[in-house]
Amino acid sequence: MKTLVLGSTGLLGQEMAREVRRRGHxxxxxxxxxxxxALDIADDGALDAVLAxxxxxxxxxxxxxxxIETCERDPLSAWRTNARPLAALALWSRRTGGRLIHISTDQYYSGGGAVAHDEKAPVSFFNEYARSKFAGEAFALTAANTLVLRTSIVGIRGWERPTFAEWAIDVAANDRPATVFSDAYTSSxxxxxxxxxxxxxxxxxxxxxxxxxxxxVxxxxxxxxxxxxxxGTPLTAATAGSVRTLDTRRADSLGLDVRRAETLLGNALPGLAQVVASVLRQYNETNRHELPDIASHRHA
Structure with missing residues (x-):
């Protein structure tokens, strides 16, 4: 199977590429x-040319x-990257019979606390990021061979600015002062x-x-x-904070009900302890011994 990974240098793209390679594709x-x-998927002509x-x-x-802040400041860029390219990808799928996996988001729910939302739960849009990602879902699903996956992922990217997981490891490993959100629920x-x-x-x-x-959740x-x-480290300098203090409004009840996926897969998906253990193993494998001192930055 010939598999094309778009966004292959990002946090998830890197791992998707590794997994594709491991499977012999x-x-x-x-x-x-x-x-x-080299491809900017916001460039319609360039995307069509690569697919062809x-x-x-x-x-x-x-x-x-x-x-999220960038999407809020520049809704057109959010639309051109998160939504419009999915119309072209769906058209490609319909014309060729090719299969499409589109990675979506969990940023559609708020006010429910630790609720796990299933695929039929009503969605709300609190910012331009959520609006553009939902539009991308709608375009993608016009093709019968599309799989849209709502998710939130954590991991080690190893370049550019630290990911949330890299920041969290730095805070925990060094007991740094930090604000951690106690009212932002997720199923990352x-x-x-x-x-x-x-x-x-x-x-x-x-x-x-x-x-x-x-x-x-x-x-x-x-x-x-x-x-x-x-x-096995203390966490004495971190204090609980609220996601509601951020400048751009964000959804805060992002738990996802994964029972349909588990039934299809025939096995349970990981819980919090397993997710953290995997992230720490990934961190150790990168041989990263120091992270930038960014603990004063509040992560969503």
Missing amino acids: LLREAARCGATI AEAPDLVVNCAALTD IDVIAFARAALDMVDARATGLFNLAAKE YTKEDFVREIARQL
């Missing part, structure tokens, strides 16, 4: 920079504009478990909309404290 990688194929030249059997779309899954499960779902011929995330504070517990 013919891998092609595309991203704005650092990949074999590569003729993949499967496209995995990990490319996105994920910075580690990128390794996500990539494996996503491609297993492709092998199972899954199509349509699925939640693919951790099986537990927990807070961002819980995540940091679990890192400290597994590292």
Whole structure:
């Protein structure tokens, strides 16, 4: 199977590419920079040209504009990256019969606390990021061979600015002062478990909309404290804060009900402790011994 990973240099794209390679697929990688194929998916003509030249059997779309503040300041860029390219990808799928995996988001729910939302739960839009990602879902699902996965992922990127997980490890390992959100609920899954499960779902011929995330709902504070517990380090300098203090409004009840995915896969998805253990293993494997001192920055 020839698989084209879009956004292959990002946090999830890197792991999806590794998992594709592990499975023996013919891998092609595309991203704005650092990949074999230079591609900005906001460029309609360039995207069409890559699809025509590569003729993949499967496209995995990990490319996105994920910075919520940037999306809020520049809704057009959010639309051009998170929504419009999915119309072209769906058209490609309908014309060729090629399969498409589109990675979506969990940023649609608020006010429910630790509720796990299933795929039929009503959605709300609190910012331009959520609006553009939902539009991308709608475009993608016009093709019968599309699998849309709502998720939240954590992991080690190893370049650019630190990810939330890299920041959290730095805070926990060094007992740094930090604000951790006690009212931001999530079902974030580690990128390794996500990539494996996503491609297993492709092998199972899954199509349509699925939640693919951790099986537990927990807070961002819980995540940091679990890192400290597994590292055996104190966490005395961190204080609980509220996601509502951020400038751009964000959804805060992002738990996902993953029972449909678990039934399809035939196995349980990881819980918080397993997610953290995987992230720590990934961190150790990168041989990163020091992270930038960014603990004063409040992460969503």
